[in-house]
Structures are given as C-alpha cells and as structure tokens.
Amino acid sequence: MSLAATEKKPENVTNADPAVALLDAKSAPGRTARAKRILIPLLMLALLLVAWSLYVWAFDVPHYILPSPMRIADALVSDWGILGPALLVTLKITFLALILALLGGVALAVLIAESKIAELALYPYAVILQVTPIVAIAPLILIYVPTTQAALLICAWIVAFFPVLSNTTQGLKSTDHNLLDLFKLYGANRWQTLIFLKLPNALPYFLAGLRIAGGLALIAAVVAEFAAGSAGAGSGLAFRLIESQFRLNIPRLFAALFLLSITGVLIFAATSFISHMLLRKWHESALKREV
Amino acid sequence: MTANSIAATGSAREMARGENSAPIISLKKVSKVFANGTVALKEMSLDIKRGEFVSLLGPSGCGKSTALRIIAGLSTASSGSVTWPEEARRGKPAEDGGHEISFVFQEPTLMPWATVFGNVWLPLRLKGVSKRAARDDVIAALEMVGLEDFADSYPRELSGGMKMRVSIARALVTKPRLLLMDEPFAALDEITRFKLNNDLLHLWEKFGWTVIFVTHSVFESVYLSNRIVVMAARPGRVVEDMAVDAPYPREEEFRTSPVYNDYCRKASNALHDAMEASAEA
Numbered sequence: 001m002s003l004a005a006t007e008k009k010p011e012n013v014t015n016a017d018p019a020v021a022l023l024d025a026k027s028a029p030g031r032t033a034r035a036k037r038i039l040i041p042l043l044m045l046a047l048l049l050v051a052w053s054l055y056v057w058a059f060d061v062p063h064y065i066l067p068s069p070m071r072i073a074d075a076l077v078s079d080w081g082i083l084g085p086a087l088l089v090t091l092k093i094t095f096l097a098l099i100l101a102l103l104g105g106v107a108l109a110v111l112i113a114e115s116k117i118a119e120l121a122l123y124p125y126a127v128i129l130q131v132t133p134i135v136a137i138a139p140l141i142l143i144y145v146p147t148t149q150a151a152l153l154i155c156a157w158i159v160a161f162f163p164v165l166s167n168t169t170q171g172l173k174s175t176d177h178n179l180l181d182l183f184k185l186y187g188a189n190r191w192q193t194l195i196f197l198k199l200p201n202a203l204p205y206f207l208a209g210l211r212i213a214g215g216l217a218l219i220a221a222v223v224a225e226f227a228a229g230s231a232g233a234g235s236g237l238a239f240r241l242i243e244s245q246f247r248l249n250i251p252r253l254f255a256a257l258f259l260l261s262i263t264g265v266l267i268f269a270a271t272s273f274i275s276h277m278l279l280r281k282w283h284e285s286a287l288k289r290e291v
Numbered sequence: 292m293t294a295n296s297i298a299a300t301g302s303a304r305e306m307a308r309g310e311n312s313a314p315i316i317s318l319k320k321v322s323k324v325f326a327n328g329t330v331a332l333k334e335m336s337l338d339i340k341r342g343e344f345v346s347l348l349g350p351s352g353c354g355k356s357t358a359l360r361i362i363a364g365l366s367t368a369s370s371g372s373v374t375w376p377e378e379a380r381r382g383k384p385a386e387d388g389g390h391e392i393s394f395v396f397q398e399p400t401l402m403p404w405a406t407v408f409g410n411v412w413l414p415l416r417l418k419g420v421s422k423r424a425a426r427d428d429v430i431a432a433l434e435m436v437g438l439e440d441f442a443d444s445y446p447r448e449l450s451g452g453m454k455m456r457v458s459i460a461r462a463l464v465t466k467p468r469l470l471l472m473d474e475p476f477a478a479l480d481e482i483t484r485f486k487l488n489n490d491l492l493h494l495w496e497k498f499g500w501t502v503i504f505v506t507h508s509v510f511e512s513v514y515l516s517n518r519i520v521v522m523a524a525r526p527g528r529v530v531e532d533m534a535v536d537a538p539y540p541r542e543e544e545f546r547t548s549p550v551y552n553d554y555c556r557k558a559s560n561a562l563h564d565a566m567e568a569s570a571e572a
Contacts, residue, residue, distance in 0.1 A: 176400065178396045178398060178400040179400055179402065181360075181365050181394070181396075182394065182396075182400060182413075183417065184364075184365060185363055185364070185365060185392065185393075185394050186413070186414045186417045186418070186465075187417065187418070188417045192417055196402075196413070196416070196417070197402070200402065200404045200405075201404075203404070281404075281445055282403045282404045282445045282446070282447060283403070283404075284447070
C-alpha cells in the first residue's frame with residue numbers, strides 16, 4: 001500500500017510569534033521583515049529620547065522635576081552601587097516566588113483535577129486568596145512572618161501562583177474524551193494517564209499561565225515591598241524607588257524604574273521563548289500557515 | 292463472474308472461517324438506559340464469530356455507537372450480558388479480552404504532542420513495552436498503512452486521511468483479535484474514504500481479524516462487510532441481520548457490479564424500514 005504519498009500534506013508552517021521570529025533567520029523576505037521589526041521600534045525610541053532631551057533643554061526643566069535621558073543614564077552608572085544590589089534582591093524574590101508558584105500551582109492543579117474532594121475543599125480558598133488585593137494582605141503577612149524577605153516572598157507567591165493553578169487545572173480538565181477512552185481501553189492506570197496524556201495536554205495552558213505569572217511575580221514583589229517599606233542592606237528596587245522620591249532624587253527614581261521595566265520585559269521574553277521552544281513542533285499557537 | 296462461482300467462493304470462505312466455532316463475543320439482551328431516562332439500546336442480542344466483518348448500520352440515535360462502546364468496555368450495560376465465549380473456552384478470564392480489542396474513533400484521536408511513531412507506540416507503551424522493544428512492531432504497523440516514511444512527523448503535518456491511517460496503525464499495533472471502528476471514515480472526503488475502504492479490506496483479508504464497523508452509509512457497509520446488522524432508533528434495537536454473500540477480494544469493480552447493487556437495495560430498504568420504525572416509536 002503506497003497511497004499515502006498521493007495525499008497532500010498541509011502547507012509549510014513557520015513561526016507566528018514575532019518575538020521568536022526574530023530568532024531564526026532563514027528566508028530573504030523574512031529577513032527584511034525582521035529588520036523592520038527591529039529597526040522601527042528602535043527608531044521610535046531614538047525619536048522619543050531626542051524629543052525628551054530637546055524639551056528638557058529648551059524649557060530648562062529642573063532635573064528634580066524631569067531629568068533628561070542622559071542624566072538618568074548617568075544616575076544608572078553612578079548609583080549602580082545602590083541600584084545593583086537592590087535589583088539583585090528584587091530579582092531573587094521574583095524568581096524564587098515564580099519557581100515556588102510553578103511548583104505549588106502545578107501540584108495543586110493535579111490534586112484538584114484528580115480529586116473532586118480536593119477541588120471542593122481548596123479551589124474556593126485559592127480564589128479568595130487571589131481576589132483579595134495583595135496590598136491589603138501584605139501588612140498582615142508582615143506581622144506574622146519573622147523576616148521581611150520571607151513576607152515579600154509569600155506576597156509574590158500568592159499573586160503568581162494563581163494563574164499557574166487555574167490555567168493548569170483548565171488544561172488538565174480539557175483532555176480529549178476520546179483519548180481518555182483510548183487510554184482506558186488499553187488499560188492505562190491513573191499515573192500513566194496523568195503522565196502521558198493529561199500533563200502534556202495541559203502544557204500549553206500551563207505555559208500561558210507561566211507568561212502571566214512571570215510578570216505578576218515581579219509586580220507583586222514590587223507592590224509587597226511598597227507595603228513592607230523595608231530598609232537597609234536587604235532592600236529591593238521598590239524601596240530605592242520610594243526613597244528616591246522622598247529625596248527628590250528623580251534621576252535615580254527613573255533609573256530604578258528603567259531597571260524594573262527591563263526586568264519585566266526580559267521575564268516576558270524569556271517565558272515566551274521557553275513557551276515557544278516547548279510548543280513549536282506541535283501546538284497551533286506556535287505555528288502559522290504560509291500564505 | 293457467474294453467480295455459481297460467487298456462491299462457491301462464499302461458502303468456501305465460510306468453511307475456512309470455521310462455521311461451528313464459538314462466537315468471539317456474545318451480547319444477550321443488552322440494554323442501556325442513560326441517566327436522563329433515554330433508552331439508547333433495548334435488548335440487543337448479537338453473536339459475532341471469528342473473522343466476520345460486521346457492519347452496524349442505522350440512523351443516528353439507534354445505539355450503534357453505544358453498542359460498540361459496551362463491547363469495548365468503555366460503557367457498561369444497564370442489563371443483559373456481554374460474554375467472550377471463545378476466550379472463556381480457552382480458560383482466559385473475561386476481563387482479559389480487553390487487551391485484544393482495538394478501537395478506531397470517528398476522529399483520528401491522536402496526541403498532537405507526539406510524533407506518528409509516538410502515537411502508534413502508545414498502546415504498547417501503556418503495557419510497559421520500551422521504545423526499542425516496540426520499534427519493529429510500530430514500523431510494521433506503519434508499513435501496513437503506508438506511512439513508514441512519516442514516523443517522525445507530527446499529526447498536524449498530516450492530511451485528514453493520513454491521520455486516520457495513523458489511527459488505524461495504532462489500532463493494529465497490538466495485533467487485536469477484535470477491531471472496533473466507530474464511523475472511522477465519516478469525516479473524510481469520498482475519494483480518500485474509498486481508498487481507505489480498499490486498504491482496510493486488504494488488511495482484513497490478509498490478517499483475518501474480526502471487525503465490527505459502525506456506519507450510517509449503506510454503500511460502505513455493503514462494500515466492506517459480509518454481514519450487516521441494521522438498527523432502528525428510539526429505542527435503539529436490531530431490526531435486521533443480513534448476510535452479504537459476495538466474494539472477497541472486492542476491488543473497485545465491485546462498486547459497479549449487479550451483486551453490489553442488489554445488496555445496496557436490500558440494505559437500503561432495510562434501513563428505510565428501520566427509519567420508519569424509528570419514527571413510529
């Protein structure tokens with residue numbers, strides 16, 4: 001039987017995610033499109049910086065109101081001794097919270113998807129934890145937890161873990177019924193069904209949760225630090241930001257803000273990249289039809 | 292081909308398949324009532340012998356898929372019994388029959404994250420067969436459906452017909468004694484369906500499986516099977532059990548032969564009666 005060859009395959013597929021499309025360079029027309037995708041935003045950035053500088057220079061705006069981009073860059077370099085360690089603290093809390101959120105979120109999702117009792121017992125409280133504003137819970141956590149760092153970690157974790165939990169639960173539950181039947185027919189046990197079917201099926205959902213959780217972990221780490229108002233050697237970027245505001249050190253405030261934005265962008269790019277690498281071979285979201 | 296030679300081939304085949312062996316599966320007054328009170332199946336009795344190609348033909352809602360699911364053990368009968376006399380005679384426990392059943396769904400039902408190889412390996416993998424040990428069987432199953440060159444492709448890279456072939460290869464990899472097919476080609480275009488019909492028949496003749504094939508196509512059931520069980524709806528039940536005594540191998544010419552036409556008319560009339568019976572109920 002050799003009829004397969006006469007049946008036609010669907011068109012070639014390429015990357016749809018613009019962030020990731022930058023990474024592979026194959027076709028010539030694609031290269032022009034990619035160059036545009038990099039050049040146009042960069043040009044826009046240059047224009048904005050020039051306009052900003054001109055405005056500050058032309059109207060002689062004092063730097064404690066609006067510093068020029070150059071002055072912010074200066075602050076970034078000269079204050080690196082303060083901002084660098086603060087960035088490290090914020091990064092540590094963000095990533096630790098994210099990792100714990102992934103572990104906890106997935107574990108709880110499996111529990112909830114596998115056991116109706118666990119779902120009824122736990123899910124409502126996970127929702128309550130999520131919908132209560134973290135700023136409102138933070139003071140309480142600060143009272144009960146011995147160190148500020150641990151409190152910040154818990155705050156960031158609470159915020160980051162919910163998207164992982166809810167997305168992964170959704171993914172585990174949306175397994176194709178026919179595939180579940182197939183596994184049953186071939187005598188798969190619960191463990192095999194989870195490992196070979198439900199978890200791979202939940203992967204795209206989990207990764208969408210990861211992309212959200214990455215951003216939220218950073219936001220929560222900052223918000224929690226605002227609420228905690230920690231000081232001293234162990235303080236993160238959020239504290240340095242507020243401190244700069246109190247001291248009217250606006251260039252440093254902008255520099256701290258810049259570092260936070262860059263961190264957020266890098267987390268988003270990293271999670272998008274991980275997601276793409278894991279799904280590129282099979283999932284619809286990672287593929288685009290050639291037209 | 293004369294009527295005589297048809298009859299001769301037909302009976303020779305029946306003898307070869309062992310007319311007096313115990314049925315491979317036996318349904319006795321099997322009923323299925325769903326929780327909402329719908330009677331999906333009412334007192335269905337059916338004996339399937341080794342080597343038979345049986346089509347369950349009927350309008351939607353006649354319980355043909357339900358019957359198939361009960362046979363597969365995916366659903367349980369509300370009353371009546373499902374037994375495996377041939378297994379029992381060989382001293383095998385009833386539930387062991389499950390390992391020798393394969394099921395092909397209407398959709399290809401492939402795991403999108405696994406390659407063609409991974410999908411076909413699945414039934415063996417679930418029994419604890421390693422990738423290396425399963426390799427030969429998987430490749431053999433892919434060769435049967437003509438997809439040995441696509442072992443490393445992902446399902447989304449394949450056409451609808453090729454996906455269905457993978458699904459069939461997955462069903463064949465366990466060397467099943469009973470192959471259950473639930474409208475497997477219903478979603479395909481006619482040209483692809485004809486091709487797969489022929490391929491399925493060739494494989495069936497070569498390996499001599501027992502096939503229960505659910506369809507709502509008169510033509511497909513006549514072309515493929517040597518026995519058609521016509522069912523009516525509301526409640527789902529068997530209304531006609533007819534033999535198709537046309538010889539195999541059946542090739543494309545069979546589709547235009549008078550014998551084929553006769554059986555199509557017969558099956559069509561039976562289906563028509565079944566639909567009337569469904570409407571009256």
